[in-house]
Amino acid sequence: MPKVMLFIDGTWLYYNTSKLSEAYGQQDFRIDFGKLPAVLAETLKKDLPAGEVDIVRTYLFGSYASNYDLRDDDAVQRRRDFFEMLKEEYHYEVEVYPINFMGRRLRKADRDPGDSFEPQEKCVDIALASSLLYMAAVPGAYDIAVVVVGDQDFMPVLQYCRRLGKRVAIASIKGSCSPELSDPRDEARVKDFDIIWLDELLPKLELKYEWHQLQCESPIHKGKREVWTTYHPRKGRKFYCDLCRQEFLKQKQEAQREFVLAFEAKGEGALVGNGVGSSLVGLVTRKFAERGFGFIETGDGKNYFFHLTDLAPGLDFDEVQEGLRVDFEIKKLPSDDRAGAAHNVRRHEVPETARFEA
Numbered sequence: 563m564p565k566v567m568l569f570i571d572g573t574w575l576y577y578n579t580s581k582l583s584e585a586y587g588q589q590d591f592r593i594d595f596g597k598l599p600a601v602l603a604e605t606l607k608k609d610l611p612a613g614e615v616d617i618v619r620t621y622l623f624g625s626y627a628s629n630y631d632l633r634d635d636d637a638v639q640r641r642r643d644f645f646e647m648l649k650e651e652y653h654y655e656v657e658v659y660p661i662n663f664m665g666r667r668l669r670k671a672d673r674d675p676g677d678s679f680e681p682q683e684k685c686v687d688i689a690l691a692s693s694l695l696y697m698a699a700v701p702g703a704y705d706i707a708v709v710v711v712g713d714q715d716f717m718p719v720l721q722y723c724r725r726l727g728k729r730v731a732i733a734s735i736k737g738s739c740s741p742e743l744s745d746p747r748d749e750a751r752v753k754d755f756d757i758i759w760l761d762e763l764l765p766k767l768e769l770k771y772e773w774h775q776l777q778c779e780s781p782i783h784k785g786k787r788e789v790w791t792t793y794h795p796r797k798g799r800k801f802y803c804d805l806c807r808q809e810f811l812k813q814k815q816e817a818q819r820e821f822v823l824a825f826e827a828k829g830e831g832a833l834v835g836n837g838v839g840s841s842l843v844g845l846v847t848r849k850f851a852e853r854g855f856g857f858i859e860t861g862d863g864k865n866y867f868f869h870l871t872d873l874a875p876g877l878d879f880d881e882v883q884e885g886l887r888v889d890f891e892i893k894k895l896p897s898d899d900r901a902g903a904a905h906n907v908r909r910h911e912v913p914e915t916a917r918f919e920a
């Protein structure tokens with residue numbers, strides 16, 4: 563049975579899902595990523611004599627916003643939750659890279675019209691290409707690569723992959739696929755099968771929303787805790803209802819205004835581009851228990867704001883005390899006079915070697 567590996571350009575797919583919505587005539591069409599590998603395998607099987615394939619792995623490459631305006635925090639957290647879901651529930655291999663927004667809003671429409679800033683995605687296509695070729699060189703890793711892409715940039719890597727004796731299938735979206743990849747005569751020699759159009763698989767790929775009742779676990783929740791939702795919280799994550807999430811956003815902005823902007827002197831011009839997305843160690847120096855946030859200080863004297871929704875699974879806001887040593891990722895960089903913001907805050911892990919020294 564041929565072994566199949568899937569390689570998905572997650573960023574491309576994310577930005578082109580609206581085309582699928584249009585094709586399907588449904589505004590909020592969303593792909594069910596739990597079904598995607600099986601649906602693609604099923605389509606591929608029709609072109610194979612034995613009619614069987616074994617999907618050994620699914621890779622998704624994408625990016626997430628970092629160092630952005632906190633008004634967009636909810637959207638960013640949902641995106642990161644989505645990547646976690648792919649890993650935990652569907653066993654995808656997910657490789658994501660931060661995009662530095664330099665303190666700005668995510669959507670161009672929300673930014674200053676005179677602002678020429680363009681977010682720069684890093685590493686994603688090269689990571690996909692490297693992985694595709696690396697696995698092609700690992701003996702017996704796969705026989706057929708199914709690549710979910712649309713960009714002409716992938717042409718050389720697909721050609722090299724085939725030179726290593728692998729077969730390539732391309733799945734793409736009409737109107738978002740370069741002619742070199744979709745060419746039925748395949749003059750560029752990039753594929754071994756007819757192109758698979760996701761547009762033609764929409765009923766099978768559609769994510770069906772299931773309404774269910776969950777308990778909102780927010781400390782500021784008002785009224786009955788049971789609410790109807792289509793949202794599935796990730797393992798170990800708490801569920802917060804939409805109203806509470808909106809309230810959290812307001813809280814964060816107020817806290818930022820009150821405690822952070824008070825020190826602001828130089829504005830965002832002072833933000834630097836390094837370190838976003840990397841992990842730091844710090845000490846919780848202030849906690850405002852009733853208001854659901856606090857600050858972490860790092861060795862260089864910089865401060866990072868965190869909200870209870872910025873804690874990683876396994877760390878409860880109640881357990882966070884002043885003096886607790888934590889690991890965290892930078893959500894927003896600090897400037898000289900302005901605190902940054904932290905994300906994925908978790909108990910500091912002592913490295914094995916350090917434990918023995920102590």
Ligand SMILES: [Zn+2]
Binds near residue numbers: 784802
């Ligand atoms: Zn609530």
